[in-house]
Amino acid sequence: MGAAAQRAAEESEEWAGVTPDAARRLVSAAVEAFAERGYHATTTRDIAGRAGMSPAALYIHYKTKEELLYRISGIGHEKALRIMGAAAEAEGSATDRLRDAVRTFARWHAEHHTTARVIQYELQALSPEHYTEIAGLRRSTDRLLRQIIQDGADSGEFRADDVPGTTLAVLSLCVDVARWFSADGPRTPDEVGALYADLVLRMVGAQ
Amino acid sequence: MGAAAQRAAEESEEWAGVTPDAARRLVSAAVEAFAERGYHATTTRDIAGRAGMSPAALYIHYKTKEELLYRISGIGHEKALRIMGAAAEAEGSATDRLRDAVRTFARWHAEHHTTARVIQYELQALSPEHYTEIAGLRRSTDRLLRQIIQDGADSGEFRADDVPGTTLAVLSLCVDVARWFSADGPRTPDEVGALYADLVLRMVGAQ
DNA sequence: GCCGCCCCTAAGCGCTTGCTCACCAGCCAG
DNA sequence: CTGGCTGGTGAGCAAGCGCTTAGGGGCGGC
Numbered sequence: 001m002g003a004a005a006q007r008a009a010e011e012s013e014e015w016a017g018v019t020p021d022a023a024r025r026l027v028s029a030a031v032e033a034f035a036e037r038g039y040h041a042t043t044t045r046d047i048a049g050r051a052g053m054s055p056a057a058l059y060i061h062y063k064t065k066e067e068l069l070y071r072i073s074g075i076g077h078e079k080a081l082r083i084m085g086a087a088a089e090a091e092g093s094a095t096d097r098l099r100d101a102v103r104t105f106a107r108w109h110a111e112h113h114t115t116a117r118v119i120q121y122e123l124q125a126l127s128p129e130h131y132t133e134i135a136g137l138r139r140s141t142d143r144l145l146r147q148i149i150q151d152g153a154d155s156g157e158f159r160a161d162d163v164p165g166t167t168l169a170v171l172s173l174c175v176d177v178a179r180w181f182s183a184d185g186p187r188t189p190d191e192v193g194a195l196y197a198d199l200v201l202r203m204v205g206a207q
Numbered sequence: 208m209g210a211a212a213q214r215a216a217e218e219s220e221e222w223a224g225v226t227p228d229a230a231r232r233l234v235s236a237a238v239e240a241f242a243e244r245g246y247h248a249t250t251t252r253d254i255a256g257r258a259g260m261s262p263a264a265l266y267i268h269y270k271t272k273e274e275l276l277y278r279i280s281g282i283g284h285e286k287a288l289r290i291m292g293a294a295a296e297a298e299g300s301a302t303d304r305l306r307d308a309v310r311t312f313a314r315w316h317a318e319h320h321t322t323a324r325v326i327q328y329e330l331q332a333l334s335p336e337h338y339t340e341i342a343g344l345r346r347s348t349d350r351l352l353r354q355i356i357q358d359g360a361d362s363g364e365f366r367a368d369d370v371p372g373t374t375l376a377v378l379s380l381c382v383d384v385a386r387w388f389s390a391d392g393p394r395t396p397d398e399v400g401a402l403y404a405d406l407v408l409r410m411v412g413a414q
Numbered sequence: 415g416c417c418g419c420c421c422c423t424a425a426g427c428g429c430t431t432g433c434t435c436a437c438c439a440g441c442c443a444g
Numbered sequence: 445c446t447g448g449c450t451g452g453t454g455a456g457c458a459a460g461c462g463c464t465t466a467g468g469g470g471c472g473g474c
Binding site: 037038040041121124125161162165166168169172173175176177179180187195196198199202203204205 | 244245247248328331332368369372373375376379380382383384386387394402403405406409410411412
């Protein structure tokens with residue numbers, strides 16, 4: 001299976017863990033709607049309509065509209081964390097690991113820009129308890145990236161005077177891909193990943 | 208007047224162009240509310256309340272809630288454009304101009320992070336006509352930054368293989384400051400500006 | 415004194431929102 | 445056949461929304 005075909009399969013299976021089928025259709029419809037108009041501008045009638053159901057059917061599978069956002073945020077942030085974790089735990093120099101981390105992380109935010117937009121920009125709509133939980137996942141992702149950059153600074157591969165600041169900038173750069181990326185635009189997710197990996201390696205003085 | 212005092216004065220005069228006083232208080236209240244909860248989650252009652260008025264008073268000064276967002280977006284984006292323009296039209300090498308552009312642009316997004324958050328992340332709530340108008344201001348800002356980077360690439364100061372892509376990344380980096388910056392955080396706006404100018408100069412291979 | 419003007423408020427209209435409730439079709443086990 | 449369980453529907457409730465309208469207080473000019 002080629003890389004493109006593999007990612008297409010991942011796309012269709014993005015919500016494979018959500019069962020039964022009706023619950024998965026609702027999640028998928030909600031992601032579309034939230035990404036397009038934002039959480040607060042999306043109505044439960046709109047979500048149910050996109051999933052081909054009556055408004056009341058939503059409440060068989062989810063207690064509230066916020067629970068839908070919570071599920072989406074949880075699954076999405078766990079996926080993002082796994083991507084960062086795979087790069088951080090790989091063998092290789094800090095340069096190799098940082099290149100891989102930025103390439104895959106930025107590429108995911110481009111490829112899944114609808115999901116990414118929701119999980120990165122609609123966080124404030126979560127309940128305080130759910131927000132706290134999701135914020136923990138974000139901190140884990142942050143820590144993994146910071147460790148790669150710290151390793152490179154320690155080994156002398158990178159020239160990074162301010163490791164936390166640089167980490168913040170790199171993460172911000174990758175996350176913001178979700179805001180501007182469009183499938184109709186001139187760049188493919190692969191190209192975005194390659195460009196960003198290149199820019200970030202220069203940022204840390206690795207080339 | 209010191210730099211900090213000068214910026215404090217700018218802060219209080221951010222909406223000085225809006226008259227009469229009641230209209231200015233409403234704009235100021237709306238920016239706070241929109242930044243905190245988002246446009247759609249903010250009610251006209253909330254805005255009026257923060258401005259110390261009854262809900263109906265809002266409609267004496269603005270035809271709709273959307274018009275408030277439109278005014279805020281217009282003033283904010285014009286300010287951002289002027290900041291970028293001042294750096295672009297200054298004397299000096301491309302390196303000097305890029306450093307200045309990123310430092311002032313990123314600093315503004317930190318210092319005025321409430322306003323910046325509204326104008327950068329609530330654009331989709333504008334009417335189509337207003338959105339088109341504001342998008343023009345954004346394109347102007349983009350062009351100014353791209354020209355600086357192009358100049359540096361042409362003169363050999365920068366090593367930028369993909370000028371539009373690099374421009375996009377730099378702009379994205381600066382704009383996203385508005386999302387994560389907090390006045391309670393460990394960094395001052397000046398420090399963010401200095402850090403980001405440094406990182407971006409490395410990104411384009413100028414150091 | 416009083417008129418006209420500007421700015422504001424109390425009350426509320428029509429509508430949409432998130433969510434509920436009474437009810438029901440299909441299906442599988444006994 | 446029947447009874448219960450799963451997953452659905454149509455109708456609608458209470459609350460909150462953006463916005464309107466009728467009316468009033470204070471102020472300057474005559």
